[in-house]
Amino acid sequence: MAHIEELNNERPAEPIIFIMPETALLLKNRPFYYPSFSHDIHHEVEIVLKISKVGKNIDEKFAGSYYDEIGIGIDFTARDLQQKAKEKGLPWSIAKGFNDAAPVSNFVSKHNYDLNNLNFSLTIDGELKQKGNTQLMLFSFDYIVSYLSKFFMLKKGDLIFTGTPKGVGPVSIGNRLEAFLEDEKMLYVDIK
DSSP, X not given: OHHHHHTTOOOXXXXXXXXXXXXXXXXXXOOBOOOTTOSOEEEOEEEEEEEOSOBSSOOGGGGGGGEEEEEEEEOOEEHHHHHHHHHHTOOOHHHHSSTTOEEBOOOEEGGGSOTTSOEEEEEETTEEEEEEEGGGOSXXXXXXXXXXXXXXXBOTTOEEEOOOXXXXXXXXXXXXXXXXXXXXXXXXXXXX
């Protein structure tokens, strides 16, 4: 909710969905190269669910059995391109799904964590920028999986970014971003 307020958006009754192509994934802590088509790239740290089996029209009470692993990711957003699209009522595809826009960590068993009370955070050059807890999410992981499965057949290996806490902001060339589940560093990204 705090992230919605910081962007002056309305609280959605349903999750806001956008799809990223596979080419948006940035793996193995590779650097992110600032694209020439934007002058306002923002970070959004998010917990990522990894789908473990095929499913569609999944009842929320069974949704937890469709993901076994979680990770952490950064949803890089070209805020200037997103704003232009929003003003015209257009999709955000290029603002969210451009090449390397989605750095993702390795995945770990969800059973290592209390998913209803999980802290996650992001630092830039050692300074805390975002800190969230799953208790503050608008929609639970199981609800998100169930909701998406109404529209899309979920397939093994699909990744679902689940939303960001307040504190989003711009990144600059030379920054190092580090993302954490609890106190464990799961991901780092150098901006070049």
